[in-house]
Amino acid sequence: QVQLQESGPGLVKPSQTLSLTCNVFGVSVSSPDYYWSWIRQSPGKAPEWIAYIYFSGSTHYNPSLRSRLSIALDKTNNHFSLKMTSLTAADTAVYFCAKSKWGFQPYDSWGQGILVSVSS
Amino acid sequence: EIVMTQSPVTVSVSPGEGATLSCGASEYVGTNVAWYQQRPGRAPRLLMFHSSSRATGIPARFTGSGSGTEFTLTISNLQSEDSALYYCQQYNNWPHTFGGGTKVEIK
Numbered sequence: 001q002v003q004l005q006e007s008g009p010g011l012v013k014p015s016q017t018l019s020l021t022c023n024v025f026g027v028s029v030s031s032p033d034y035y036w037s038w039i040r041q042s043p044g045k046a047p048e049w050i051a052y053i054y055f056s057g058s059t060h061y062n063p064s065l066r067s068r069l070s071i072a073l074d075k076t077n078n079h080f081s082l083k084m085t086s087l088t089a090a091d092t093a094v095y096f097c098a099k100s101k102w103g104f105q106p107y108d109s110w111g112q113g114i115l116v117s118v119s120s
Numbered sequence: 121e122i123v124m125t126q127s128p129v130t131v132s133v134s135p136g137e138g139a140t141l142s143c144g145a146s147e148y149v150g151t152n153v154a155w156y157q158q159r160p161g162r163a164p165r166l167l168m169f170h171s172s173s174r175a176t177g178i179p180a181r182f183t184g185s186g187s188g189t190e191f192t193l194t195i196s197n198l199q200s201e202d203s204a205l206y207y208c209q210q211y212n213n214w215p216h217t218f219g220g221g222t223k224v225e226i227k
Contacts, residue, residue: 046207046218046221047164047209049215049216049217049218063121096163104211104212105169105211106166106211107156107164107209108169108175110163110164110165111163112162112163
């Protein structure tokens with residue numbers, strides 16, 4: 001059974017950098033069959049896709065956030081991570097990690113989400 | 121980016137009745153549309169993919185249809201556990217985008 005679990009700080013100060021990790025269980029992040037995404041959901045809003053990484057290291061970012069993002073894969077520890085710089089209150093959201101099969105596919109497994117608040 | 125527009129914002133139905141949720145895409149997305157159910161405090165749960173295919177474990181009461189730019193999720197014989205937010209999402213183009221959601225309330 002595939003499980004994803006996010007970890008990271010719950011509170012970050014404005015202008016600081018957010019670092020999140022998604023630990024993956026039940027499937028290898030080294031598999032060519034899947035890609036690994038971060039998705040966030042601001043309070044009362046729809047989900048917003050942030051970025052993905054593929055086993056090869058190939059990445060893709062949401063153009064609206066690209067300049068502040070970095071996503072990485074750790075095959076040894078079977079997890080992937082997200083860094084987002086220059087945080088503002090608008091980045092307050094629940095951050096989810098999610099898995100998709102490669103190709104035109106939906107998000108079939110999600111972590112439980114981690115609430116990140118940006119406040120001084 | 122492709123904008124997904126859902127209607128209605130809220131639908132209120134009695135147990136056993138049906139509900140029809142609509143989703144429109146601002147550009148052609150083929151059948152690369154998914155529907156998710158989200159209960160409060162939980163992650164979205166995949167219901168439908170490729171417009172009309174049910175995800176594992178999803179009951180036949182949930183039916184998806186549509187292609188191109190117009191999509192529909194129909195829930196028949198509504199149960200109390202169906203009370204949730206429902207989102208459509210396109211995965212035809214990057215960035216993948218979600219609709220604003222429809223809240224299903226059970227009277």
